Ligand SMILES: [Zn+2]
């Protein structure tokens with residue numbers, strides 16, 4: 216194995232990402248060093264790169280290596296690691312995916328089994344790269360899995376292309392729908408048919424949804440949502456006002472409103488409209504908007520009077536990634552995952568890949584290593 220590996224580092228807003236080399240780390244006991252095979256550009260990476268999310272203000276020390284949606288192979292195993300987090304034997308060369316964060320294990324959230332709410336978790340997604348073990352972001356030749364961080368073997372029947380985004384969008388929506396207690400026979404309205412929305416459509420379908428309604432303003436996305444199990448779509452170019460869309464959701468849910476509405480857009484202005492779409496006892500899943508300081512106005516009496524709730528969900532549980540892999544094995548022939556094909560770029564083309572994805576020239580760019 217070479218002693219050095221390449222990484223694209225992010226120094227902060229306005230700086231293009233730069234390719235540097237770091238020494239390939241020897242894993243400490245319990246850790247795993249992964250050779251990255253591919254790393255996608257996620258919406259949150261774009262938000263950081265564009266400056267919508269100030270990660271320095273969130274406590275991330277710059278420079279860092281961005282990127283978290285990745286699949287790779289085990290390059291080195293730290294002392295004591297013989298199995299993945301589900302107990303499957305693990306060896307050098309095995310393909311793996313990992314939970315994109317690690318947790319402290321002893322705070323109040325960790326102790327009560329809610330470790331995605333560990334204060335360490337959001338910070339752990341973005342860690343400094345100048346010191347050992349350097350490789351804590353996915354836009355690099357290696358990725359370092361810390362002791363205790365969840366890691367799962369990728370089944371042979373899943374391609375790299377299918378496996379790379381599993382640790383973000385798919386895992387997040389599975390956990391989000393569990394957290395709002397989405398149940399068999401319920402209705403759901405999904406705001407936004409991007410990566411998260413498309414995954415949520417198929418997951419809600421597989422969870423036994425009575426009706427899945429997807430709202431977006433881009434025709435191709437709505438078309439894709441249909442292919443992933445949406446019963447009804449609402450085109451924002453046809454129903455232009457929140458009032459019209461609210462009436463349509465009411466109509467499609469027998470006059471009641473949706474049991475669950477999921478915000479998977481990324482902008483808070485859609486939230487009041489989504490809350491309106493809830494029927495009494497409905498739950499609003501707030502997941503897409505992670506830009507601090509972007510706010511919305513809402514009437515709390517509407518929640519109180521209908522016994523409605525808002526649940527904020529970020530990241531996902533220790534078992535979710537395993538469920539996401541299992542979901543994909545069951546669902547891969549049922550939904551056209553090949554239609555969400557990503558376009559490949561080399562690590563050296565990373566700035567171009569970000570620019571092209573931001574301009575909408577590609578839906579999902581992937582860095583091949
Ligand atoms: Zn992501």
Ligand SMILES: [Zn+2]
Nearest residue numbers: 319322325333
């Ligand atoms: Zn904790």
